[in-house]
Amino acid sequence: MTTAIPAVRIQTVTIPVADQERSLAFYRDVLGFEVRADAAYGGARWLSVAPEGSSVDFTLHLPFPGQAGPGWQHGVVLHTDDIAGVVAALRAASVEVSEPEQVGWGVQSQFADPDGNGFVLLQQG
Secondary structure, eight states, rough: OOOOOOOOOOOEEEEOSOOHHHIIIIIIIIIIOEEEEEEEETEEEEEEEETTSSSOOOOOOOOOTSOOTTTOOOEEEOOOOOOOHHHHHHHHHTBBBOOEEETTTTEEEEEETTTTTEEEEEEOO
């Protein structure tokens, strides 16, 4: 027997970071993400960013007590129609990014943020 739940969607992916200002500079100034929220709450800071037009945002958050430290998030896929251009822009910003490689579902490359959180760039096709 299967159990169905009402429709859900992804709204936020938490990215664990050590320094929110450094991370903001990377996601905003290097990746070009827009700032969706930057506010104090309960003695902490709620900071979220997203690619323009994305329905999903990234919350750049200090690790919660008892949680693994920064850098454990891996495998988040960012879609692009111009992987060569994105790779070139990342390299121009001194970000280490792997050489694009052909895979069964398109062309992909990988990079990490300043804390080691890993991302996959994907150009489908």
